[in-house]
Amino acid sequence: MALNGAEVDDFSWEPPTEAETKVLQARRERQDRISRLMGDYLLRGYRMLGETCAECGTILLQDKQRKIYCVACQELDSDVDKDNPALNAQAALSQAREHQLASATEPPSGSRLTAQPPVPRPEHCEGAAAGLKAAQGPPPPTVPPDADAVACTQTALLQKLTWASAELGSSASLETSIQLCGLIRACAEALHSLKQLQH
Amino acid sequence: MAVVGSVKTALQVAEVLEAIVSRCVGPEGRQVLCTKPTGEVLLSRDGGRLLEALHLDHPIARIIVACVSSHLKKTGDGAKTFVIFLCHLLRGLRAITEKEKDSLISENIQTFERCWKNCCQWKFICQALLTFQTQILDGIMDQYLSRHFLSIFSSSAKERTLCRSSLELLLEAYFCGRVGRNNHKFISQLMCNFFFKSTISDSRLEVFELVDDCFVELNVSVTGLPVSDSRIIDGLVLHRDFSVYCPADGDMRVAIVRETIQPLFSTSGSEFVLNSEAQFQTSQIWIMERTKSIMKHLRSQNVRLLLSSVKQPDLVIYYARLNGISVVDCLSSEEISLIQRIISLSPFVLPQASLQCEISNPALVKFCKPLILRSKRYVHLGLMSTCTFAPHCIILCGPVQGLIEQHENALHGAFKMLRQLFKDFDLNYVKKSNDQNDTLSPHVKNNDELEKNQYLQAHSNLVVSDAELETYIPCSTPKLLPTDTVQTDETWRCLPPENKKINDDYELLIESNSSSNPITENTRIETYCENLQVTNIAGKESTLPMKYKSLDTHISQSYCSSSVPAGCVLPVGGSFEILLHYYLLNYAKKCQQLQEIMVSKLIASALLGIPKILYKPKKGNHNFPQIYLRALHALQTNQPIISCQAGLESVIGKYHLLTSVLQCLTKILTVDLIINIKRQPQKSCDQDSEDELQH
Numbered sequence: 073m074a075l076n077g078a079e080v081d082d083f084s085w086e087p088p089t090e091a092e093t094k095v096l097q098a099r100r101e102r103q104d105r106i107s108r109l110m111g112d113y114l115l116r117g118y119r120m121l122g123e124t125c126a127e128c129g130t131i132l133l134q135d136k137q138r139k140i141y142c143v144a145c146q147e148l149d150s151d152v153d154k155d156n157p158a159l160n161a162q163a164a165l166s167q168a169r170e171h172q173l174a175s176a177t178e179p180p181s182g183s184r185l186t187a188q189p190p191v192p193r194p195e196h197c198e199g200a201a202a203g204l205k206a207a208q209g210p211p212p213p214t215v216p217p218d219a220d221a222v223a224c225t226q227t228a229l230l231q232k233l234t235w236a237s238a239e240l241g242s243s244a245s246l247e248t249s250i251q252l253c254g255l256i257r258a259c260a261e262a263l264h265s266l267k268q269l270q271h
Numbered sequence: 272m273a274v275v276g277s278v279k280t281a282l283q284v285a286e287v288l289e290a291i292v293s294r295c296v297g298p299e300g301r302q303v304l305c306t307k308p309t310g311e312v313l314l315s316r317d318g319g320r321l322l323e324a325l326h327l328d329h330p331i332a333r334i335i336v337a338c339v340s341s342h343l344k345k346t347g348d349g350a351k352t353f354v355i356f357l358c359h360l361l362r363g364l365r366a367i368t369e370k371e372k373d374s375l376i377s378e379n380i381q382t383f384e385r386c387w388k389n390c391c392q393w394k395f396i397c398q399a400l401l402t403f404q405t406q407i408l409d410g411i412m413d414q415y416l417s418r419h420f421l422s423i424f425s426s427s428a429k430e431r432t433l434c435r436s437s438l439e440l441l442l443e444a445y446f447c448g449r450v451g452r453n454n455h456k457f458i459s460q461l462m463c464n465f466f467f468k469s470t471i472s473d474s475r476l477e478v479f480e481l482v483d484d485c486f487v488e489l490n491v492s493v494t495g496l497p498v499s500d501s502r503i504i505d506g507l508v509l510h511r512d513f514s515v516y517c518p519a520d521g522d523m524r525v526a527i528v529r530e531t532i533q534p535l536f537s538t539s540g541s542e543f544v545l546n547s548e549a550q551f552q553t554s555q556i557w558i559m560e561r562t563k564s565i566m567k568h569l570r571s572q573n574v575r576l577l578l579s580s581v582k583q584p585d586l587v588i589y590y591a592r593l594n595g596i597s598v599v600d601c602l603s604s605e606e607i608s609l610i611q612r613i614i615s616l617s618p619f620v621l622p623q624a625s626l627q628c629e630i631s632n633p634a635l636v637k638f639c640k641p642l643i644l645r646s647k648r649y650v651h652l653g654l655m656s657t658c659t660f661a662p663h664c665i666i667l668c669g670p671v672q673g674l675i676e677q678h679e680n681a682l683h684g685a686f687k688m689l690r691q692l693f694k695d696f697d698l699n700y701v702k703k704s705n706d707q708n709d710t711l712s713p714h715v716k717n718n719d720e721l722e723k724n725q726y727l728q729a730h731s732n733l734v735v736s737d738a739e740l741e742t743y744i745p746c747s748t749p750k751l752l753p754t755d756t757v758q759t760d761e762t763w764r765c766l767p768p769e770n771k772k773i774n775d776d777y778e779l780l781i782e783s784n785s786s787s788n789p790i791t792e793n794t795r796i797e798t799y800c801e802n803l804q805v806t807n808i809a810g811k812e813s814t815l816p817m818k819y820k821s822l823d824t825h826i827s828q829s830y831c832s833s834s835v836p837a838g839c840v841l842p843v844g845g846s847f848e849i850l851l852h853y854y855l856l857n858y859a860k861k862c863q864q865l866q867e868i869m870v871s872k873l874i875a876s877a878l879l880g881i882p883k884i885l886y887k888p889k890k891g892n893h894n895f896p897q898i899y900l901r902a903l904h905a906l907q908t909n910q911p912i913i914s915c916q917a918g919l920e921s922v923i924g925k926y927h928l929l930t931s932v933l934q935c936l937t938k939i940l941t942v943d944l945i946i947n948i949k950r951q952p953q954k955s956c957d958q959d960s961e962d963e964l965q966h
Binding site for chain 1: 305325945947
């Protein structure tokens with residue numbers, strides 16, 4: 073019981089470690105962000121339901137079209153997402169750098185550079201593309217550009233380009249079209265820098 | 272689907288509401304735009320309206336909003352502070368109870384035993400909170416906080432005169448958080464004007480009660496004009512137009528009718544049997560003659576105005592015009608009752624037989640004329656009031672209806688707040704004191720003296736001894752103070768440097784306080800000595816069994832009662848919260864019961880959340896930590912606390928807020944299980960009981 077046993081607990085309670093403090097801080101900030109977003113939605117006319125989300129336990133909202141919406145799952149990135157290279161340019165960059173460092177000591181193998189996660193979501197593809205571009209930007213000093221690696225990258229990029237143009241032709245939403253155009257531009261720029269690398 | 276009610280869910284809900292409300296709290300708060308589910312847009316800073324405009328299906332959210340609404344109905348103030356304080360209390364509770372659990376384990380895993388243990392734990396905590404509120408909080412208010420209270424009155428002997436400047440400070444601080452920045456000074460001036468014009472004598476409480484009850488009838492809204500066109504007019508404005516208007520001069524009498532003057536063919540429940548055309552015509556002629564004679568009779572009594580709550584038929588209107596009587600019909604029953612209240616007139620009952628009777632007590636009316644505002648016509652009545660309220664009406668102008676409604680609600684809330692402020696408020700608490708004596712009578716004597724001292728201390732806000740005055744106000748004599756010394760020496764009196772007039776008023780306040788010292792002090796001691804005896808007797812009887820216990824444990828409990836006199840105020844900006852926080856922590860240090868320590872600490876830390884949010888936009892020397900440290904230092908060294916904000920707030924309002932939040936919290940915590948149902952259960956029990964009564 074909290075009120076009776078507090079005295080005993082005081083003696084055995086230790087302050088949280090730094091890692092724990094960081095986690096607690098991150099959790100609190102996330103909770104604050106969720107509350108603010110939910111407040112915004114409520115002011116926009118959304119309805120606060122009496123149910124909670126099965127995955128994260130946040131209270132669900134319902135919009136005027138009677139669609140159920142969970143703020144945390146659908147809008148807020150989770151804590152783990154920032155380490156996922158498919159979704160974050162920074163993470164992709166750091167992963168690519170790690171690979172380069174590893175390949176500097178060992179004989180380069182072209183498959184490493186193309187070992188990106190298979191099908192990232194369209195709107196987050198920019199992250200991967202940007203990461204790829206940044207990784208390719210500063211040329212590694214000691215490792216000569218492997219023709220096979222470059223060719224594989226080119227094919228991958230061309231594949232992505234064709235897929236994106238097919239999607240663009242069939243998309244009806246403005247947002248998706250804008251994002252697909254961005255993707256196509258990024259792929260074209262990547263191809264261009266790859267060509268420069270070859271020459 | 273059943274959901275386990277827990278602090279976690281309640282905290283989530285409260286945090287969301289807090290996120291909405293904290294944007295518009297305080298003088299620095301901004302307007303919040305809310306889209307209602309119907310598509311309308313609401314732009315407001317009023318916490319109560321915002322919360323009610325949200326579409327909330329979550330049961331705990333609805334409990335919170337219902338508590339806020341009922342609190343606002345009574346006190347008119349504090350919706351946003353309510354939510355913020357509730358949220359902080361829930362956070363504190365969660366922190367206490369999470370110390371036990373491992374915070375990194377997922378909380379979704381709940382076994383039955385753990386669930387049950389949780390429910391018992393919350394009930395125990397609720398009990399502790401309620402006990403604290405009923406027994407100890409009042410004591411802390413009385414014994415410690417009361418020495419910091421200021422009074423809005425400038426007292427001189429028995430009369431307590433209200434100076435306009437202190438009322439203005441109070442109202443400006445109130446409207447600052449509710450009305451847009453460009454309008455709040457104007458609205459507070461408007462309200463001050465209305466108050467001083469409508470109050471005849473010192474009977475302010477009756478005026479506030481009347482205005483609060485009938486606020487809708489006492490104001491008229493006009494759209495399409497700038498806000499600065501709002502004004503106060505003498506007399507009463509009825510929200511109807513004349514059916515017949517006959518201008519008249521001089522004093523005239525008014526009669527109120529609740530039924531049609533023209534007699535009907537038959538009354539309900541009786542039959543009218545027609546045998547021939549001639550009979551019908553005779554009846555009609557009789558009706559006409561009767562109406563004519565009634566109207567003539569009224570005219571002979573000098574009744575020139577007829578106020579009717581029903582629609583009068585054309586015949587009555589015709590004869591009224593012939594006789595020169597103005598008629599206003601279809602008035603709402605609230606307006607009629609307001610008029611009756613003001614001029615104490617009973618409705619005119621149609622005489623059944625002869626017309627020789629005198630109309631009893633027809634009231635006099637100074638004038639009645641049509642009033643045209645924009646394109647609407649109203650009736651403007653000048654009444655001779657028999658009660659303490661001199662009738663005046665507020666004409667509220669605004670470019671759009673929404674803004675007018677905002678101002679209307681703010682004014683209504685202000686009247687509610689003043690109504691609470693001008694009432695004496697009773698405090699009841701349990702006083703525990705350690706005593707070394709064994710016999711009964713010395714017990715009582717010691718308590719006597721202790722309590723007497725406390726009463727003197729408690730009511731010293733108006734009756735301040737000279738020595739104490741000196742410590743409070745070091746610069747009581749000079750009027751024109753240079754700006755920098757005012758800043759540093761500004762005590763609770765909060766003198767704005769550029770206004771010499773207000774300085775004069777405050778000086779008057781101080782001087783009248785010291786001069787009235789001996790008289791009021793004596794009367795107060797007399798009255799409270801009587802009270803003392805009464806409570807002591809009661810205390811004796813009720814604490815006799817406890818005194819036996821106390822022979823062993825040396826702790827005696829006595830039930831004390833005291834009161835917060837009307838008109839107690841404190842400076843704005845979190846002074847009440849910081850003071851209560853300090854004294855609660857002190858109490859927790861001295862107290863020995865574990866429950867009370869936990870509850871005091873919980874409430875004390877939650878209280879600080881309010882000034883933190885209020886001072887968030889400020890930087891540098893005026894941010895919250897600086898203010899807090901300065902206040903603490905002043906309290907510890909017994910110096911007067913310097914406040915840099917001019918503005919006052921009602922102590923009773925804050926106290927009511929605190930108790931309402933604790934009640935709401937206990938309501939939330941005692942929810943064990945929430946069950947969703949699709950339809951409301953049918954209310955068939957009422958009909959059954961009616962049937963039983965008939966049979």
